[in-house]
Amino acid sequence: MKIPLSWLRNYVEIDSPVTDLAHSLTMAGLEVGSIEHIGEKWESESLVVAQVIQLEQHPNADRLRLPTLDLGKGEKARVVCGAPNLEVGQKIVFAKEGASLFNPRSGKHEILKGASIRGIESKGMVCSAIELGIGEDNGGILVLDDESVTGTPIKELLSDSIINTELTPNRPDCLSVIGTAYEIAALFGKNIIEPESSYQSGDTNINDRIKVSIQDPLNCPRYTGSLIENITVGPSPVWLQDVLTKSGQRPINNVVDITNYVMLEYGQPLHAFDFNKLEGDEIIVRQASVSESLQTLDSQRRTLMPPMLVIADTSKPIGLAGIMGGVNTEIDEDTTDIFLEAANFNAANTRATRSSLGLNTEASYRFERDIRHELAPIALKRATYLISQLCGGIPAEGIIDTFSAPHHIKTIEITETRFEKILGVPVSMKDIWNIIKRLGFEKIEEDVIPVINVNPPFWRSDISIQDDVIEEFARIYGYDNLPSSSLASQIPSQGSENSQTVREHIRDRLVSAGMNETISYSITDIETINLFDSISSDQQPITIANPMDASKKYLRPTLVPNVLETLSRNRRTDQQTGLRLFEIGRVFLPLQTDEMDSMPIEKEEIVGVITGFSTSTDLWLESDRLMDFFDAKGIIEHIFRGLSGVLSYTKNDRPIYETGKTADVFLDEVLIGQIGELKSDLSEFYDLSASPVIIFHLFLESIQKAAQLQSVDYYEPSRYPSSFRDLALISSKEVDSESIVSTIKGNKLVADSFPIDKYEGAEVPDGKHSLTMRIIFQSNEKTLSAKEIDRAHVQIIKSLEHQYKISERYS
Amino acid sequence: MDKKSYIEIRAQIEQKALSTLSQIGTLDELESWRIDTLGRNGTVTGLLRGISDLPVDGRKEAGSQANSLKDVLTKKYEAYKADIGSSASIRTRNGPSFLDVTLPGRNIALGSLHPTTAAVREICRVFESMGFQTIEGPEVELDTYNFQKLNIPKEHPARDMWNSLWIDRELADGSRPLLLRTHTSPMQIRTMESQPPPVRVVVPGKTYRYEATDATHEWQFCQIEGLAVDKDITFANLKATLEEFAKRIFGDKRKARFRCDFFPFVEPGAEVSIDCFKCEGNGCPVCGNTGWIEIMGAGMVHPKVLAGVGYDPEIYSGFAWGMGAERIAMLKHGIDDIRHFYSNDMKFLKQFS
Numbered sequence A: 001m002k003i004p005l006s007w008l009r010n011y012v013e014i015d016s017p018v019t020d021l022a023h024s025l026t027m028a029g030l031e032v033g034s035i036e037h038i039g040e041k042w043e044s045e046s047l048v049v050a051q052v053i054q055l056e057q058h059p060n061a062d063r064l065r066l067p068t069l070d071l072g073k074g075e076k077a078r079v080v081c082g083a084p085n086l087e088v089g090q091k092i093v094f095a096k097e098g099a100s101l102f103n104p105r106s107g108k109h110e111i112l113k114g115a116s117i118r119g120i121e122s123k124g125m126v127c128s129a130i131e132l133g134i135g136e137d138n139g140g141i142l143v144l145d146d147e148s149v150t151g152t153p154i155k156e157l158l159s160d161s162i163i164n165t166e167l168t169p170n171r172p173d174c175l176s177v178i179g180t181a182y183e184i185a186a187l188f189g190k191n192i193i194e195p196e197s198s199y200q201s202g203d204t205n206i207n208d209r210i211k212v213s214i215q216d217p218l219n220c221p222r223y224t225g226s227l228i229e230n231i232t233v234g235p236s237p238v239w240l241q242d243v244l245t246k247s248g249q250r251p252i253n254n255v256v257d258i259t260n261y262v263m264l265e266y267g268q269p270l271h272a273f274d275f276n277k278l279e280g281d282e283i284i285v286r287q288a289s290v291s292e293s294l295q296t297l298d299s300q301r302r303t304l305m306p307p308m309l310v311i312a313d314t315s316k317p318i319g320l321a322g323i324m325g326g327v328n329t330e331i332d333e334d335t336t337d338i339f340l341e342a343a344n345f346n347a348a349n350t351r352a353t354r355s356s357l358g359l360n361t362e363a364s365y366r367f368e369r370d371i372r373h374e375l376a377p378i379a380l381k382r383a384t385y386l387i388s389q390l391c392g393g394i395p396a397e398g399i400i401d402t403f404s405a406p407h408h409i410k411t412i413e414i415t416e417t418r419f420e421k422i423l424g425v426p427v428s429m430k431d432i433w434n435i436i437k438r439l440g441f442e443k444i445e446e447d448v449i450p451v452i453n454v455n456p457p458f459w460r461s462d463i464s465i466q467d468d469v470i471e472e473f474a475r476i477y478g479y480d481n482l483p484s485s486s487l488a489s490q491i492p493s494q495g496s497e498n499s500q501t502v503r504e505h506i507r508d509r510l511v512s513a514g515m516n517e518t519i520s521y522s523i524t525d526i527e528t529i530n531l532f533d534s535i536s537s538d539q540q541p542i543t544i545a546n547p548m549d550a551s552k553k554y555l556r557p558t559l560v561p562n563v564l565e566t567l568s569r570n571r572r573t574d575q576q577t578g579l580r581l582f583e584i585g586r587v588f589l590p591l592q593t594d595e596m597d598s599m600p601i602e603k604e605e606i607v608g609v610i611t612g613f614s615t616s617t618d619l620w621l622e623s624d625r626l627m628d629f630f631d632a633k634g635i636i637e638h639i640f641r642g643l644s645g646v647l648s649y650t651k652n653d654r655p656i657y658e659t660g661k662t663a664d665v666f667l668d669e670v671l672i673g674q675i676g677e678l679k680s681d682l683s684e685f686y687d688l689s690a691s692p693v694i695i696f697h698l699f700l701e702s703i704q705k706a707a708q709l710q711s712v713d714y715y716e717p718s719r720y721p722s723s724f725r726d727l728a729l730i731s732s733k734e735v736d737s738e739s740i741v742s743t744i745k746g747n748k749l750v751a752d753s754f755p756i757d758k759y760e761g762a763e764v765p766d767g768k769h770s771l772t773m774r775i776i777f778q779s780n781e782k783t784l785s786a787k788e789i790d791r792a793h794v795q796i797i798k799s800l801e802h803q804y805k806i807s808e809r810y811s
Numbered sequence B: 001m002d003k004k005s006y007i008e009i010r011a012q013i014e015q016k017a018l019s020t021l022s023q024i025g026t027l028d029e030l031e032s033w034r035i036d037t038l039g040r041n042g043t044v045t046g047l048l049r050g051i052s053d054l055p056v057d058g059r060k061e062a063g064s065q066a067n068s069l070k071d072v073l074t075k076k077y078e079a080y081k082a083d084i085g086s087s088a089s090i091r092t093r094n095g096p097s098f099l100d101v102t103l104p105g106r107n108i109a110l111g112s113l114h115p116t117t118a119a120v121r122e123i124c125r126v127f128e129s130m131g132f133q134t135i136e137g138p139e140v141e142l143d144t145y146n147f148q149k150l151n152i153p154k155e156h157p158a159r160d161m162w163n164s165l166w167i168d169r170e171l172a173d174g175s176r177p178l179l180l181r182t183h184t185s186p187m188q189i190r191t192m193e194s195q196p197p198p199v200r201v202v203v204p205g206k207t208y209r210y211e212a213t214d215a216t217h218e219w220q221f222c223q224i225e226g227l228a229v230d231k232d233i234t235f236a237n238l239k240a241t242l243e244e245f246a247k248r249i250f251g252d253k254r255k256a257r258f259r260c261d262f263f264p265f266v267e268p269g270a271e272v273s274i275d276c277f278k279c280e281g282n283g284c285p286v287c288g289n290t291g292w293i294e295i296m297g298a299g300m301v302h303p304k305v306l307a308g309v310g311y312d313p314e315i316y317s318g319f320a321w322g323m324g325a326e327r328i329a330m331l332k333h334g335i336d337d338i339r340h341f342y343s344n345d346m347k348f349l350k351q352f353s
Helices: A018-027 A154-158 A177-188 A238-246 A254-266 A347-357 A362-367 A375-390 A416-423 A429-439 A466-477 A498-512 A526-532 A560-573 A629-640 A680-685 A700-706 A737-745 A786-804 B003-023 B027-037 B043-053 B056-085 B115-128 B157-161 B186-194 B235-250 B303-308 B325-333 B346-352
Strands: A002-004 A031-038 A047-057 A065-070 A076-078 A091-095 A100-103 A108-111 A115-117 A120-122 A160-166 A211-214 A222-229 A271-274 A282-287 A293-295 A301-303 A309-312 A317-320 A338-344 A400-403 A412-415 A451-455 A579-589 A601-611 A647-651 A657-667 A670-678 A693-699 A723-732 A750-759 A768-777 B140-142 B178-180 B199-208 B220-231 B256-260 B266-275 B292-301 B316-324
Touching: A002 A238, A018 A031, A018 A160, A018 A177, A018 B256, A047 A154, A177 A254, A177 A429, A211 A222, A211 A400, A222 A282, A222 A375, A238 A254, A254 A271, A254 A362, A254 A375, A271 A317, A282 A338, A293 A317, A309 A347, A338 A375, A347 A362, A412 A416, A412 A466, A416 A429, A416 A466, A416 B235, A429 A451, A429 A466, A466 B256, A466 B266, A498 A579, A498 A601, A498 A629, A498 A700, A526 A560, A560 A579, A560 A601, A560 A693, A601 A629, A601 A700, A629 A647, A629 A657, A629 A670, A629 A693, A657 A693, A657 A700, A670 A680, A670 A700, A693 A700, A723 A786, A723 B056, A737 A750, A737 A768, A737 A786, A768 A786, A786 B056, B003 B027, B003 B043, B003 B056, B027 B043, B027 B056, B043 B056, B115 B199, B115 B220, B115 B235, B115 B325, B115 B346, B186 B199, B186 B220, B186 B303, B220 B325, B235 B256, B235 B266, B235 B292, B235 B316, B235 B325, B266 B316, B292 B303, B292 B325, B303 B316, B316 B325
Parallel strands: A211 A282
Antiparallel strands: A002 A160, A031 A160, A047 A065, A047 A091, A065 A076, A100 A108, A115 A120, A222 A338, A222 A400, A271 A338, A282 A309, A293 A301, A309 A317, A412 A451, A579 A601, A601 A693, A647 A657, A657 A670, A670 A693, A723 A768, A750 A768, B140 B178, B199 B220, B220 B316, B256 B266, B266 B292, B292 B316
16 A cells, blocks of 8 residues: 555654654564655755746747746746646746756656747746656646745655555555554554544434435445535545545545545545435445346446345445445536445455456455444544535534444453463563553553453454464564574474385486486376377366466376476477486376365376487597487486385387387386387477487386385395306397396306397397397305306206207307 | 316406507507407417317307407407597507597586475475474365465455465355465365374475466465474574574575564464575665565464364464475575576576586
8 A cells, every 4th residue: 555654644753764664564564565755856946836926828829828936035937838727826836947857758857958939938847747756647737735835845845755565464454544553653652643523514414314224234234324415526625636646546526535535544445425316315235136237437337146235225226335336326526415435344245246246446455354344434424524624515414324233342361471372482461561552452451460351453353362462562572572492392203204205216316317307387288188198088187267378277197298398398499419307296187086175186207208319528539329218228227226126127018109119117016107219299299309209207106105215235245256257149039138137147156147238130040139148157155166157157058048949159 | 278278268368468458559559459369360269269179068168258258359449449540549659648638528417406396305404404394285275275274264355365276176155175275384284183283394395376477476386384383382483493494594694584474374473584695684686675585474373273173272382484495496596587497498407407
């Protein structure tokens, strides 16, 4: 809320600089987001109050006139002016040569220079609000109050600071100048000056002219009204226009301006109806009937329905309660009698109505934050007073006050013990009371004793329990002035959280394998879901009702396309480098249930992709090569080293991978994912066909079933030397290397064995290949003799021949 | 020749060939090495010929051994040939070989953690060292947990603080029961409902808001929640814990500042700022000229929230906080635009390797 300091000063003394004020308010919970300084650049010498004492027509221009101005201290000036609203006797702002003014044509501040305009010398000018930087262009010069003294520097008269408070939703009381003044009073130890609101009423009694009935007391706990007759609608006085402009409101006419002024002053929205446009002598507060409509003041015709609340006369709705009035009873220049409303409307219903109509107003903003009904008659009387003063009307005697759902302020018991329990420091009730009384709390007990009962100020709808009072004390005392002390309570037992440890192990291993972690958005589109066939056709993906982007309104059922998209985006800007990236994130699967509030299944997936050259910066050392299936497989093996469980791979074609170039990955007997080369149509789709894209797609939950962080079981390393033999084999391609290794390892003298070469060519028969195995022989008991190794070697060849019809290559 | 001496000869040939090879500096030298070992009259060829001198039962194995040696040496030869042919090592005909040591080393591919992950880990580690346990929760939440049990009833204006993305499901009364969680705070409830006090948890996780994206706002981001509940936990404990956090993350010199703020599930509520590490509190663009940088929201758990999960608020009290992981990462690394985090540009991500 924008609050001019000049306005605040009407209610509370402010003797600290505005920056200190803003800081104190911010620390106490009323964040001052910005401070606007008006007239900071005005110079006392060059901008002064002047009076128009004579007005001549410009001899050479129809639209220009030549005012003669009294600048005070016997000084006079004659200038050229084009403003149509200039009149003899007006007090205006005069800028002398050298003044810095805003030029709306250039959009910059410029130094005023003397000029000859159509043959007449003009040294200085009469200013408009826009040239001074304090308002909008209202089609003419700024006219000051008649009381302004000629010669007074404008800086003294009009300079101001406007603080812009950014309020939390619990403080509707501070959506007002007086509410903010109370905060300042509490923070700086000042008193509040209440504004004038007593007025002289006429002979008519309001109850003889109109009555109010509330048909929905739940949604309208209180309705107050006054009647003012014989008013004159016109522009507001300068001071009122000025204060509204600075507060961010556009002046309209005196009646409407006063209702806005009092709304900003007290935080209570008001509305004025043209009394003579009402049909019948009754105001009815009721729910709209089905399909009833109302043209609101913004000229929109709005179709209403229950439980939206309307203000109606005997025949029609005349206002949308707590949100906006109707055109049919709008104040216009012919209005002479007005009915003024200050009511209280239910917060939730106001919010529901304004959100379904998409109509957010200053009034609805306040009502939906739960303002107190006690404000209604206070604001009503204040506005009635101002209207009688400024619009020349006569208020009827009495006010309407229909108070259908009274509620009482709840008395709260506060104790020194609770304050200490929450704040962690003993506080005396005397200190507590000295702070909270300045906020408007009242106490029941005479004395200040360790336990007292207090009534919170009626305008504070946010205070209902003792801890609320503790916050009130603490924020005014200053959070920074309260002590700190380390946690001293017992640390709860924690147990081991396997899911995170395994996942973080995998994440670290992926990074150590040269993979870059990415995080993408959890949403996707229907084309992608179909392309990856990621949920069965009878299932609906989880859908967002109000998506940010209408095409991406589904929660992803698989992580693979997200990572491919990331890969593709990076490939677009970098055609050269090998790319290795991964993501660990949740996917969302629908539940097979009709319960609308059952939660979807969330599963964590690990997806890695690699493509392009395996190295990039060491091209000078050796020729590069494209990454392939075995690079990806190497990464998987790297991941699972350090986790329990044995990896194995089974060929199994899956839709997104190239046929024959994919496998299911198992950890012990559990299927934990797939690895494979992306199918060519998909790699084309993602613009990734320059080099093969290898994907691994793992399911964390399955991994957790099988794997744990391995607690390493130490074994004693053999003290005896090992020796190796290389064995070249001719084998059918059908036999996989894993089977051969496991046969070789079946020999008890073999410590390890692995393939070191694979060859296909002229010397090898069709359908077969040559595989060279290195066999490492070692015993824990002794140094093996050549004879023992020879014997084992022969046994191994025999077993291979027997099991897989594998023969030795050089036999 | 018997089998045993044959094996010894083979080993000698292998050793000699390899040691000679390691001395070689030029292609010419390599070629003469090839002729000496693998050529028509070379040692390995001789070894193969010698098989016929062996007793019959040992021939097969000896042949296999000799052939594998030939394979190994041939490969070495190819590798050396490629190596000498390349510009890697500069060798002279007669002098010792030397390297251009200023050429770059072999590249070891280095991966990187996403800066959000790195921030989450660093933050959680600080709290773990203070006895908090890291736990996680669902990203699709019930309105009950995301709002109602956190003292934010339906149609409460505080809901505007968390614009929500709702899941397309409706209950009989027309209300939507599910949404993408707007904060990690629902895990306060889930944790307390699942265990008696004492509680000390830290909860990282993705959160989502219906919010336009700009340099400081993302609709998806990672939040880190914390909660400590026990007998006698006070606002003074909240201050000390978060002051300690600020020092550990942003440096020993940092001061934390607490000001009143509002979140419906805490009372008193606070916003925590640190003095600007860039300008030492004097005012600069990083802190928006205020000298202070907001890092999180916090407060004492609201008695209604405690009562709602069956903890007696007369006996138990606690504090909670919530912060954005990306925000902390942005401050630490001087990242000026949050949109970098989810654009996943390698040029951005690799800076964190």
